[in-house]
Every structure is written in structure tokens, then in C-alpha cells.
Amino acid sequence: MQVSIAGQAVEAHAGESFGEVLARGLSKKKMKDVVAVRCGDRLLDLFKPLEPGCDGVEPVFADSPAGLDVIRHSAAHVMAEAVKKLFPTAKVTIGPSVENGFYYDFDYERPFTPEDLEAIEAEMRAIVAADHPFRCRVASRAAAEELFGGMGEDYKLELIRDLGAEQYSLYTQGGFTDLCRGPHAPGTGLLGAFKLLSVAGAYWRGDEKNKMLQRIYGTAWATEKELKAYLHRLEEAKRRDHRKLGVALDLFSFSDEAGPGMVIWHPKGALVRTILEDFERKEHLKRGYHIVQGPQILKQELWEKSGHYDNYRENMYFTAIDETGYGVKPMNCLSHMLIYKSRLRSYRDLPLRYFELGLVHRHERSGVLHGLTRVRAFTQDDAHLICRPDQVQGEIIGVIEFVRDVMGLFGFEYELELSTRPEKSIGSDADWELATTALETALKTVGLPYQINEGDGAFYGPKIDIKLKDALDRRWQCATIQCDFTLPERFDLVYTDSDGERRRPVMLHRVILGSIERFLGVLIEHFAGAFPTWLAPVQARVLTVTDAHDAHAGAVKNFLAARGVRVEADLRNEKLGYKVREAQVEKVPYVLVVGDQEVESGGASVRLRGENLGSRSLEEVAALIAADCAEPFKRGGMSYRFDSCASAV
């Protein structure tokens, strides 16, 4: 019979494996990098015998996404083998591949130590060096139960019981056999580029009611070079850590005395925030939003009415005033609804877009707090769009375009995800259908690619999540657009339609940056602390060579400040090199040196982020900075007025 390999016809004989056939169509060198084969949409082992139905076969190379998956999964098996060898009483559970690597969960009587990890890794290297082949066999349910039961592998028995199938595939390499769907690499010798990273706790089957297991994480790549690159990326992420940079750049701090998850903004950080918030206010007004503001605490009764008291109570802070219960707001929607209800609304009034930079408090579980990206008090750039059903789609398009513009401004790539109805949800089928269609049609209209997350919507409506990708290709959930069927119902929101009938409006919750805190945390890491000039707390610093130049430095500072530049002067009696270094470390974009020559010429010597641009007139410097500030806005077709938050003259 004939098999097509990557479009090329190759003769195959009955009983041959995929690998054997493939070897005739590929060079020896290429063949070494093949870890599995793709047949249709199935991935199969190289060592499996050719299947009659498979007449078109594609090799899966180690460095392809699917190939990496196979390598990582196989590495997990090798790790389990090593652990069982070193710690025979450890019980194995599951061990899949994940983004960038793999893990395996074990149940063992004592915690694994870093020394254990080293020993496990060394054992793994020995297994890799021995290059044991992976083999697969199919066992009946009874045989599988007998095998794992005999080994005391209770977790595997539970998996078999829950899967409830009649047959199970078992993969063996060396002396280790695991219940597994496969496929696997042809041999352990292919798994050279790996490293174990950490041990962490993880609940059996992800349920916190279950026993906590020990999860060992590792990373694995097709080549040593890629492994190095990944480890380097981890280092780079550490270097950019916003928690470190926040202290180094004096932007913000956390204090035990204030409480965990409570950000304290220092002058420079608060200034960056303010600039960002000013930008948001302007953009929202431009797009037809109304800026509103509600109180920080609202009566408990109101939270009961909204359903937050029943569904979100554990995450809320409560207080009492004159024996009346109050809840600190975890969301901004309630006062926005009260504004809507403050008078009768006509169909002509809609859509109404209420925007609030709303400070919310959420009592997040202590273990989830993380720098600025997960806090207990944060400000959302929150808006609620209340509109007629026929306006939903247009509103969603408007929001997606808003997100697109803002992400472009910061140079973020992003991914869109549409989340549909979850099992536990409220609202009629018709409502869900309408809203989900509106979201999807809007996505199609804007023409951006998106993924569908089946069943991942909120219980009160479908949503679009936007995940931005930062400079290190990490994904962050920031913007989200959510349809809501409950609140208009519960608060009996209505408008009078053109025919005089009272109708129910649709409500959309949406954020663009998500939370100012998280977004700034992401921005700090994205830019490694070096904010674009329009956002930099200090845009320019004037440095004197000696105190003979103080007067000119003052003049330079005043000249720029009067033109809206956030500028300061460093007149300290220090060597120029020292002051340059300090400005550079503090990521001040423009360093303006003044010495005898500049006093003479009346200008300044410009150093932009480490690059010496030479001597310029003050007009040139001001124009340079202004253009630098406006550049990201121009790129996205947005306007920028260069006078936001200038320093005092």
C-alpha cells in the first residue's frame, strides 16, 4: 500500500510502524527530530503500527507546538519514573504538559526539598542517557485495575473508575508504566533540554476539598538553546518585576501596618496614575460617556437587592452606622443604576454610558495577593452602558474599538475571547441567544480574530475578555465586556419606547484597562520601568557640571516647565558621571547637561535614554519632548494635548 508523507507518496508494508515508513520519506537528520505523527486531527506514536485508515501522515517535529507538547508530556513520565525510583512509596497521580513545560503531582509522606529536586533531575538525566524506548499497550479495565491496584496506586484506580471505559492504554518506558492517552516520544533520549523548577502544593483534581499533593514543575524544550532562552526569559521577568521596580523607582509601597493588598502610592507613582486617569477621562468624554461618581459605601439592603449579598458576600467588607448595615462597594454598578433610575428615561436617551474611576474593595483570599496585579483595594476604569436591545451590538463594537485604540497606544498585542453560557446561570435562553449573538456579531464586524470559551461566561451573561500580551509574551486579563441580565431585572430598569410601552434596557459592564493598579503593574514590567515619555513621572532632568552653571540650569528648567514638561534640576555638588548614572537608573528619559558650552550657547546637551544627542537649543529640546509625547498617540490616530500634569514653575 501507499502512504502520503507530507504530500510525498511512500511505499508501506503491512505491520510496519509509522516510524519505519516515515524513515523512508525523510532524511536521517530530520528523522531524529520527529517525535510523533499527525494523521488527520489525531496525534499518534511513531512506534505504533500503521493504521489502515491513515493514508496521509505528517511528521510532528520536536520544535513544533504539538511536538513540544509530546516532549513535555514524555518528560513528565520520565520525572514520575525518577521519583518512583528514588521514593518508592510516593504515589503518582497525573502529569500533563503545560505552557513552557510540564508537571507531575505526587502524594508523598513528606515535602520534597530542593535537594530532592536535584536528585530527581539527576535520575532523569540518567534515564535520558539510557534512551529507553516508550511502548504502549492496551489493557482491559480489569487488567489495568489489577496492575495499578497491585502497585498501590490508588489515584490511578480512582481515575480508571471515573473514566469508566472498558480499555485503557498504558505507556511504559524503562521500568515505569503509566495510565496515559499518549502519544509519547519514541525514546527518553529525545528529552535532553529540560530542567526542574519548583515544588508547589496542588489539590488532587483541582478541588480544594481534596488532599493537597506535591506538584513538581519542570520546563522542557526541543533544544538546549531554546531551554537557555526560556531560562533567560525567566531571569528577565525577575529583572522587570514591578514589585522590585516599584521600590527602586519610588512609585508605591505596601505596608504591614496598612494591611496586605493595600497599595500606598508615592508621589511619582501617584503622578503616573493621575496622568493615566486624565487620559482616560478625556478619552471617555470624547466617546460620549458621562463621568459619574458614587459613594464608597452603600446600604446593605441595596447589596441584598442586587444579589451581591447572596453571591459575593465573602469578598465584601461591611460596616454599620447608627445600626444600619453598610457594604463597601466591590463594584460600581449600583450607584450607576441609581442614576439611571433617578428619572424616567426615554428611548431617545439611550444609550447612556456612565463612566467612573471607581475605587472598589474586595476581600481577596490572602494567598492570591500579588504586587499590584492582585490587590484588595483598586480602581476600575468602569463603565455601564445602558441601551436598547437594538443598540447592543453597536455599543459592543464601540468598546472593542476603544480597547483596540488604547492597546495600540501602549504597543500591546492582545487576544479576544468570547465566553458563553455556563451551566450555572440565570436568564432565559432567548436572552442568552440574543446577547451571545450580539457579542459574536460585533467581534466579526470589527474583524479581529477571537476564540470561544464554551461555558466560561458569568452566571448573569456572556462576556468578551481581552488578554493583552506584554513584552515577554505573558498574557494579562485586563479589559472585559459583560452582558448582564440580572441587574436591569432586579432594579426594574425601564425606558419608555417610541410606542409608549415600557421596556427593559440591556446593561453592559465594561472596563478598558481593567484596574489602574493591575494595568500599571503590567505597564511597569512591559516597559521595564522606563515609561514612555508622556507617562514618565519625570520627563527631563537638568544636570549641572559645576555650581557655576546653576543659574543656567534654573533657566532651562523654567523654560521647559513653562511649556508643560515635567522637569527637575539636579544641582548637587557631585560629578557629572554620578548624576548621569542616577538619572539613568531612575529611567528619566531626557537628561539635559549644562556646562560652560551650554551657558555660552544658551542651550542644553541632550541625552535620551542613554543616547547622546548632542547640544540643542531650548526650543529644539521642548519640541523634541513634545513630539516624543505625542508619537504613540499619532500612531493610533488619537490626539494628545501636551500639557497634562506639568510640574510647577
Added chain:
RNA sequence: GCCAGCGUAGCUCAGUUGGUAGAGCAGCUGAUUCGUAAUCAGCAGGUCCGGGGUUCAAGUCCCCGCGCUGGCUCCA
């Protein structure tokens, strides 16, 4: 909240088998007047996270809190 690790000066970190706390940077004072990433000297700086315990003696060992870090679960 759960599992594990960690907590020493503003920051980064030393601190032997338990014997009474140290460096660099930053700060202050003085000298130095200097051209694009660190001038020199001196001074000051500590509830060794908090509270109990063991001990003649605890930064060090034990227990209980609190906080942080990495995960799990949850999420902007």
C-alpha cells in the same frame, strides 16, 4: 483559605556546632568644582517580623501569630 519556603539597617545581603550583630549601596557631615553610568574621608543607623517557650546564654532551637514569595483554588 490550603501546601511549601522565607522574614537581620531605607535597599541588597553576611552572620560558623547557641556566647550578646556586620558589609556594600542609600542617608548625614566635611573635603573635592569635576563634561555623559558610581570622588574621597568620617558619622549615624537594628524591638534580628511579633508573642511565648527551652537554656547560664537565642538572630540561631521549639510552639503560636503576622507578613512576604512560589504554586493550588478564585479573579480586574
